[in-house]
Structures are given as C-alpha cells and as structure tokens.
Amino acid sequence: MFVRWLCAVLRVRGVPDLLLVFVFGAGFALLPVFALLPSLWGFAAASAVSYLADEALHVRAPGFIRRMASLQFNRTMRFAARTVMLLALIERMDAPDRVLAAGLAVFSAHFASTMLYSAVHRAIRLRRVLPVAVRNLDMSEAGLPKQPPAFLYRRFLRRLLHLDVPAHAGLLAALAAGTWYPAAIGYGLTAVVSAAAVLALLGQYRAARRTPRRDELIQEVNRQLAGYRPEVALYFSFAAVSRDFMYQVNMWIETLEQLDRRPVIILREQASFRFLSRTSLPVVCVPKADDLAELDLSGVRVVLYPGNAGKNVHMLRIAEAKHVFIGHGDSDKLASSNRVSKVYDEIWVAGRAGRDRYRRVRHAISNDAIVEVGRPQLAPIRLDADHTPGPLPVVLYAPTWEGWSDDDCHTSLIPMGVTLVEKLLAENVRVIYKPHPLTGKRSREATEADRAIRAMLNADNEQREAAQTQAAVAAAAPRLAEIQAQLDALTGRSVGDYAEQTRTARVPGLDGADEWQALRTEWHRVFWESRGQIRHNVILKQLPTLYECFNQADILVSDVSSVVADFVASLKPYVLTNAQDLPDDEFRAAYTTAGGAYLLDRDCTRLPEILRSVREPRHDPMALDRRTLKEYVLGPDSPTSMERFNTAVNTLAARSEAELAEDDRALDLPFPAQRTDSAPALGNTGLPDRPVSLGNA
Template identity: 30%
Template sequence: MNAKSGLRGWLAGRMPALAAEVAALAALLLAAVADSPWWALPPALVALGLLGYLWRNALSGGPTPSGSTLVIRLLLLACAYLLGVVHSGADLVLALGVGVAALAILAEPAVTATSRSVYPVSANLRGSGLRPNLRPNTSRAVLVNGAAVVVALVCAFAGTLEVISLVVSVAALALIAFTGWQAVTRVRARHASETRLNAALAAYEPVFLLHWEAPAGTAYQVGMWLPYLERLGKKFFVLVRSEANFNEVLRMTTAPVVLRSGLTQIDDVIVPSLRAAFYVNTATKNNHLVRYTNLTHIQLNHGDSDKVPSHNPVFRMYDKNFVAGQAAVDRFAANGVSMPAEMFSIVGRPQVENVAIAAAPIASLTAPRVLYAPTWAGFYADSNYSSLLVGYDIVKALVSRGCSIVFRPHPYTMRSAALTQESERIKALLAEDRRTSGRKHVFGAEAETKMSVVDCFNASDAMVSDVSSVVADYLYSEKPFAMVAVSTPAERFTDAFPLARAAYVIDAQSGRVTNLDPVLDDLLGSDPLAATRHDLKKYYLGDIPSEGYAQHFIDEANRYL
C-alpha cells in the first residue's frame, strides 16, 4: 500500500471524528464571541450524540473506541469552560470540574492499554491458577467520562449547578482510577499464572496436545475431533493462540486449555512428557510448534474433499497426515505434490460412525427430504466453490417436486454479504412454503445449531451440495447426492473433482442452473449411480468395517502416544 492510499484510508476512517472535532471547535469559538448562551446548544448536541454512540457500542459487546473520541471530548470540555467564563464569569468550581473530567479522559489510553494486557493463561489446569478474571470494563469508564462532559456543558449553559459538574467529574476520575487499578492487579495475576504454567503442565504430565489457531467462529474445526481425542484415554491439553479461540474451546472440553499467543511463549508448554501434537488445520502459526522435533506432528485436518486446500504442499511439513481414505493420498500425487507413502495413515472419518446407511431406494419414497448444504466462498478466489448464488433456484425446484428441505449453509456464509442475502432468500422461501403447504422444512437455528451435521445427514434421503467435505462424509450413508459445478464446467467437473463420479452434477458455470430437471430426475428417481457410490465409499472413507469404525482411528493414533 502506497503513502497516498494509506493517507486516504486514514482520513476515511477518521472523517466522522474529524467532523465532530471541527464542529466542537467552531462552537467553542462562536460561544467565545457571542452574547447568547444558545451557542452552547451545538456542542451539547455533539456531546449527547457522542455519548449515544459510545453507549450503543458498549451494548453491542465491542470495545468502546475511547481513543477516537478523546480529542472531541476535550474540545467539548474547553467549550463548556469558555461558555461559563463568557456568560457567568470565572468560576473555580466549574474550572475544577472541567479539569478533573479532562484528567479522567486523558487517563483512558493508558488504562485501555493495560486492560488489553489482561488475558487468560490457562483453565482446567491445577497449579497454574484458574482463568484470570474478565478484562476490566473500560467501556463503562468511558461512558461515565462522556456523561461528565455532558453535565459540564449543561451546567455552563445554565450558569449554575457547577457543584454537580464537579461531583460527576470526580466520580468519573475515581472510576477510571479504579478500572486502572483492576487492570494492573489482573496483569500481575496473569504474570503469576504464567510463571507457574510450565511447572503445572509438567506435574499434569500430558502425553499429547492439540494445537489450534483460527478465526473466531470456527470452533467446529476442533469440535469434530475433541470427542475422539478424549477417547484416546491419554492426558492432553489444548493449546490455542488467541483469546477468542480460548473462550470457544473452553465451552467444549474439560481438558486443560492454554493460551500462548507469541512464538517465544511456546517454550512454556513443551514439557518432557509430551510425545505428539495434533493439528486440525494448516494455520500459519502451526509453524511455531512444528519446529519442536522431539514431538511427532500429526495433521488431522477438519474435513476431506477435492478442494484445492486439501492438497496444499504445506501438508509435507507434518510427520504424519491422518487421512480418511486412499483418495486423499492419490489427490496429492494427482496434483503434483510429492509425498512419500509413510507420511500418510488411512484412519477413515470417525465423525461418520453414526451416519445411518440408506434403508431403501429413494424412488420408493413419495416425499423425500433433501439436505441442501452449500459451502462458503473460501479465503481465495481459487477455492470459491459455493453454490449459494444459484441455491434459490435449486431449492425452489426441489420444493415444486414435493420435497421437504433441510437447509444447512456453511458457518462462514455470513462472511459474504452476497451469500448471506441468498441464504436469507432461501429461508424466506422455505418459511412461506411451510406456511402454505405444511411441509416440515428445517432451516435457521434448528438446522445450523441445534442439529449436528450428522443429524442433518440422518434427517435426509438425498443431498445437494458442491465441492465440500460434507460430500465425502455423506458418501458413507450411500444415499444419492448432487454436486453443483460452479468453478469448473460440468463436462470437466469429474476430472477436477473425482468424487463427482458418484454425484449427479448440476451445471452452474454460467451463473445459473441449466440441467436441473434431468439431474433431479436421476437424484430422486432411478438413481443410476447407487453402485458407484458403494464402491467409492471405501476409496474415500477407508476400507474399514462399519463395526468399530471409529476405533480404527483411535488405535492408529495411540501408536504414536
């Protein structure tokens, strides 16, 4: 980014604050030369608007941006004092009130910076102390400081009640001082916990750890593996790299959870009893741990699919890659990523152990239920496989055939405004059809949070998806499914994504579906690919007996522990 674009970006982000500062300064100058106290009205309105903004931000759960409003509030305080001097004469009490309020506001940056140093160190780990108390509430202090500005303006406008302004300002300064004291105390507690961390972990004697770093809202990555790692019967802990990840994991396990954000902090958690480290994604910060050669580093990944990320060369840095079936091994070679066979272990997908197998041909069902499970847009253009932009037409066609729908979009759908809009359109369509026809469509919170992916599989008779790991998992059920060809023309789709050999391919390369009717005829009717699905199931999910399917993973993992 060049200097000009950087300056434009800074100005764009600062424009609301700059406009408010200019307005406050103009009001201050006008108040200084005018005879009427009504010039106090503009800065009073600015102050009230500012306080409302801070209050709304605090209620939304976000941090109150004290730094971006600090100059505005100081100018408004100066305006209040000048109004008092011009229209009522110099007043020591008002001056003290304005000065104390200014001190409280000027203390905000230091208190906020100290508060940001308060973060959890560990939880569920005896000997290192429990998770520190929550971060001090700086938003509350900023709101009270804003109230002190408003009170000072009102008192200056009224020309009386200066004592009230002083009392409120003293209360604001006391609150910011108390918040600062809380922050300092909790930082010291954090340091004490960090000092004891290594000894506490050594006493706990973990055999392995699970390393996870990912954007907030992606806890499904670890959620799918924690139950099976717990079934290994060995002591372990979860190492996370951000406070958001810490809070998410803490809700999912009783195992110790440790937060180490920096590279140099990792040394604190590498204790002699550790033998292996598991990973569930290819996050860049995995490098911070892979450098410890005394551990066996095992990549589990959080799904198996023909997507580009599934044959990323970065998988070569792990000692072992646990994959679902031979298809994953062949995928690397087919895409020019050379990896020796000993780097792989075929363990199946233990998460599908409770997926129900198709009980009858779909043609025998009069009103089949179809799961629509589109993926998201991906981090990069070459991994955008989402079918949601044509999903409305697909769902509408299924509903017109008398199907009931289970709609479960990817958790990351909300990251794209366009995909979110299409998701809402589909939900509105299903809500309206449920109202008029009585069909029991499942969507929204019921499908996305109350039901697991496996629950959605078992509640359906067929599925429509795209290039996604849910397709390989659904293959275990041997139920029919369709894949939407978004990124690649339908005639070359099976070459790029071999799993599509078991799927009915919907052509959406042009941004609209073109062969939907014949595909749905096969999907919901004659189902000519039933035998193909049965054969590919072993290729993608391992030739593992269904009895004790997940045990195969547990046995293989225990070999390295």
C-alpha cells in the same frame, strides 16, 4: 441500489440503521447552530438526540462506529465536541464569567482524569498479559490476582465519558432556571465521581503488581503438566486470522477424549479460548514461540495438526515426537493434497480416496507415510434407512467459501447460488441454508449472494408460514437461550479476561460430558420441533451442528468440499454443483466424490429431475454408486473409525518410544553418533503464513 451502496459505505445493516445514522448526524450538526443562535431548548434536544443515537449505534451498527473512529471522530472526540458546543452556548447566553470558568475547569479536569484512568487501565492490562493461559489444569497455586471489577475494567471509557452528564444537565438546568445552583451540583458530581473512579482503579493496580513473573507462571504450568503426563498433543494455530477457524479444533475434541493415551490441546492464539468447545482435556495457549519452547512436553510422543500454518514449525522442531497431519475434513480440493505435508512424519486420511489423492501429487508423499483412519466425527450422522421424510422434501444447501484466491474458488454462491435457491423455491421444497463460516471474508460478490439468498428464504417464509409456526418459534426462543446458557457454563470458560480464566482454571469433574450431550440433544429437539416441517432455515451459528442438518435433510446440494465427503456417510442422495459446466465425465474424473453425485449445471436445468430421487426413492440411479463410494472415501465400517484412529495413535506413539529407546542405547556406545534435531530452520519453513483450507466442515 444507492441505498445498498450507502449502507455498505457506512457499514450499517439496513434502512433502519441508516435512518439512525442520519438522526445521529443531524443531532451533531445542529449543536453548533443552536449554540450560536443561541437556543437553549434546541441545544438540549440536539444534545439528547446525539447522546441517545450514539449509544444506539454502538449496539446496532458497530461497523459504523469503527468507521467514524478511523476518520478520527471517535467516542472521546464526540464527547469533547459536545462539551465545547455547550461552553459556547453558555458564553452566548451571557452567563457569569465564574460559571464559564468553573465549567471549563471541571470539564478539563474530567478529561484529564479520563486520560489518567486510561493510562492506569493500560498498565493493569499489560500486567495481566500472561505468557501462558490454560484450561482444565489446577492453577490455584499460581498466585494470580483477581481481575478488577467489571464496572471498573470493562468498557471503562464509555462509563468515564458519561460522567460529564451531571455537569451538562446541571448547566442546562441552570440556564433554564436562571439560578446557578444546579450547575454547581452538576460540577461537583462530575468532579467527585471522576476522582473516585481514578482512586478505585489505582487500588486495583496495586493488586495487579502481584502478578507472577513469566518464569514463575511457566514453572507452575510445567508442574501441572508433569502431573498429567500428556502423550498426545493437538496443535493448532489460525484463530488470529478468523475465529471461524476454530471448527477445525472443535471437530476433533470428542475423538481426542476417547483415546487410550493422554491428550493435551495446544493453541497459539488466546482468541481461540473464547470459541473452543467444551472439553475435559487440558488446554494450553502459548502465543510466543519462546514461551512454547519452555513448556515441558518431553512426554508427548504424537503431535496432531488439523491445519497447515506457519507457526506449526514451532512444534515441528521437537524431534522426540512424531508429527501427523490430520486435517479438518477429506476434500477433493487441491489443498487436501498439499506438498507442504511432506514436513510431517505421517498423513492420516479417511479412506483410500485420500491415499490416492496424495499419490497423484508426484514426488510429494510416500505411500508408507499415509495412514487410513476413517472419520471418527461422523458417528452422529444417521443413515438414509433411519430417516423419516416430512411432507416436503428437505434440501440442505451448504456451499463452500470463496477461498484465498480466485484460483481455488470452488463456491457456487457467486455463479449460481441465487439461481439455485430461486429454482428450489419454485419446486416447493423446504430449504436449509448453511453457508461456510468464512463466506464473504474475501469476496464482496459472495457476501451479496449470501444476503440475497437469506432475503429470498425469509420472504418465502412469510408467505408460507402459519401464525402458529411463528408463535412456536417465538415461544421456543427463551428455552433455547436457557439451554445455550447452560452449555456455555459447561464449556469451562469463566467470566473475565484470559488471566482470570487461567486463575480460576481447575481440573474438571467426570460428570460434565453426559450433561453436555443431553443438553445439546435437547437443544436440537426444541429447535427443530419449533420450526415445523415447512419453514426454511438459515443456519449461521454453531448450533444446530452441520451433522444435525445432515440428519434433517433428504438431499444435499454442495460444492467440492469435505461437506460432501462427510455426507456420503448417510448414503442419502447428494448433488455437486458444476458451475463451470464441465462435461460430466471430465468432472467425475477430476473429483472423487462426484462418483456418487448428481451433477447440477450452472443454470440448474437438471434440478427437477434430480429431485425425483427424493420424491420417488425408487428413481435413484446413483444409490449403488454411493454405497461403493462410501467405503472408498471413508473406509470400511468395521473396525470403526474411532478404533482405527486410536490404533494409529497407539502404533505411532509406540514407534516413537522405540526409536527413543534405541537412541538412548546408542548413547551408551563408546563413540555414539551425535543426536540431532532435524527440524527445519525457524526462518525458512516453507509453510504458508495463512491457512490452507481443506474443506467446508
């Protein structure tokens, strides 16, 4: 328990990293001791240990490095402390005064050059902060300068500070040999290379000064948008809160690409670019509201919002467009029928269940404003009839996260997650564990439960796995990495900062989509084949996707979330956790998706009986209820969800165009009514400053 507490305090992952921290601390603690004794070889050993442990901790325990920086013992301070101890050693070993003076001058000049380099680097970085960053528009005419070479621009402080190594090594060698030539050589190398680095970066600053002005860049983006003529916009903000929110955009990309009308994606945080999936659609990122107001979006007739955020108001103020909340999954959570949705012209839900959910919120949303469009994303999910069971039942455990407050905490991880997995392992099943991307963002209890579950599954894998399975996983790793690199190359992201990504942005070709799909299919095939049919799997990354996990599973165990609503499309058995042990009738009345679910009590006493629905498919009393529920939650199979979604976009866009035409005719009257923008004021929007989670998609 003490070790776990210490790891949490020091922000390290386990005992190996904790030992590395102790080695690091011992190295620094011994530096003044060996300097004052004095002990040349002891000091050299402690200095080497401090260097190597420092670099290892940057790779293995970045949280510990950040904790030290918060305590004012950052990297620069550590290098300065090491240098001061070296100068103390020289003085204690009665080195000539000229050697000590030269060392003091060289190290002072080195740190001064580091400060100057940092100032120039900051000036370049500020010059390269653009008001707009884009993808999939041709920005070759914008005149953006290239990013400085990586060895000068990225992780520059780490490289600069290590330029003191020649001087350190030269001094130690001189003390050991009794001659001062090694010290002079080390001094010279440190001084010359430091000065050369500063001069090289100053040359890059001259190039950075040619960055176009704000108005010039926005004008070029508007010129490109005018050539594309977007009609539909997907507008998104949240990534500044957490990168994990980007799944809310990525789930809609393929749907947007199939629309009849021309879509554009508008992001509000530049961090979103890194986690945006592959798309051939134009992407425009505008962090500031003033810059967004200057974009020419006059042709946009429909704006789609996958999430509720305060910055939505910056787009809602556009009166010429129709604004639609599409969410990021249909869920029984209260957030899925939020009163904030009144600011939108329409709310699009999957099926009748979504409509009824809003109707239960009295005086909030009119029935006419709700449109049932299905869930186009669910096409990859295979039906139960097409599923081939393996030798062991496959249970997908996909709990939701803890929410923004205890009031909306729906996760089963905290009250029953560990117990559930223990009982599953006792039932001899194969577990696929996929927690929500935001698990542990707010609750330490959720983090601890998540770690305990991962540890149990890993330990059980060690007991049940054959040597050939472990070998297959290791053999597949290079191929999976190779495919992942190809997928990353096809995303449209280029190497470099956001200004460099904008500089190299071009209109994509038409042949990337097929290759993208083929690579993703191949990745999933290699992944699942290498894992075998008895190995538990912990899924934490974007791949394998949630829906591919659906296709592997025989049964789902989850909480009240959109994951359950999506899984209903497969018609496979699923389980809802009832951590509060509410009476079954009361629970089913409260949550629509419980109508086709097996309900699991907090102590998991019902689990063996529930698993009979998988082991004995004829013993599945909820099968008929799931079929009825599917149409209620997700809508009919015909027309398809994609057809219904596309029709909804076209209908609303046509309505917007008709209203604008009517307003234009009104302007021709002798005394036209004044056309106003009815958007809410920017300072009092009523929208939440933080996201409203609608599901566990």
